[in-house]
Amino acid sequence: MHPRLFQFGHIAVPTYGALTALGLVAALASAMHFARRLSLDANKVWNLCLIGILTTLSDARLLLVITHFSEFRVHPFWVLGLVNQQSSWIMPVGILIGVAAALLYAAAEGLSALRVLDCIAPTVAIFLAINRIGAFVAGVDYGRPTQLPWGVTYTSLFSALWYRTPLGLPLHPVQLYDAAASVLILGVLLWWLPRRTQDGELAGIWLFLYGMASFTIGLYRADSRVLLEALAIVGVIAGGVLWLHRPESQPSPANAQPG
Numbered sequence: 001m002h003p004r005l006f007q008f009g010h011i012a013v014p015t016y017g018a019l020t021a022l023g024l025v026a027a028l029a030s031a032m033h034f035a036r037r038l039s040l041d042a043n044k045v046w047n048l049c050l051i052g053i054l055t056t057l058s059d060a061r062l063l064l065v066i067t068h069f070s071e072f073r074v075h076p077f078w079v080l081g082l083v084n085q086q087s088s089w090i091m092p093v094g095i096l097i098g099v100a101a102a103l104l105y106a107a108a109e110g111l112s113a114l115r116v117l118d119c120i121a122p123t124v125a126i127f128l129a130i131n132r133i134g135a136f137v138a139g140v141d142y143g144r145p146t147q148l149p150w151g152v153t154y155t156s157l158f159s160a161l162w163y164r165t166p167l168g169l170p171l172h173p174v175q176l177y178d179a180a181a182s183v184l185i186l187g188v189l190l191w192w193l194p195r196r197t198q199d200g201e202l203a204g205i206w207l208f209l210y211g212m213a214s215f216t217i218g219l220y221r222a223d224s225r226v227l228l229e230a231l232a233i234v235g236v237i238a239g240g241v242l243w244l245h246r247p248e249s250q251p252s253p254a255n256a257q258p259g
Helices: 015-037 042-067 069-074 076-080 090-108 113-138 157-163 174-195 201-218 226-244
Strands: 004-008 011-014
Touching: 004 015, 011 015, 015 042, 015 113, 042 090, 042 113, 090 113, 090 226, 113 157, 113 174, 113 201, 174 201, 201 226
Parallel strands: none
Antiparallel strands: 004 011
């Protein structure tokens, strides 16, 4: 695999970081498209996405510094590289805080939280598909050992050094499982978009389907992630409620517009 995309002198550009950035750009661009389809203010959705992304990244970095404070105190500039430290709970917590900040902004701007979530659901699927491909290429979040013919064997020393990926051992390509699940879920969301009858349906579909996929794929990950498995179960339940709940009386939501 290729965890290092480019090398400029002594500076290496990681493939995972580059594809994560590409995924964020694609997600932001698609958020503008879906905002218009759902009759949302595209500028406000743009601001909301930036708030969510920046809050998530800054909180995750802060949590890494706190949990590795002894290393940070000795080498303060290591904060720039602490993202290579792997932890099963830091990023999920950072994401939850980022989502909370984005929803607070939506409330302050008078945006419908459920419609905003409908707008964000397909953009998250796009981001995850690209991000997980980057993780596969780099060796991040690798799977359990396997003897199946599609097992992937990593040989790059950079993968071992940066992400502690085991070398020379066939592993489940769980990152590709995840990417494939996100692509399939994106297809379902795009098919359902013109058929939605109330706000929250797209968000419910994503939570339900990705929760099921995440829990199943988690069985093949190398490390046990209790928090992620718990969040997957919560997501399935919450998604089912949003997707299937039909209030007795409700205003007609803004459905998808042609194009």
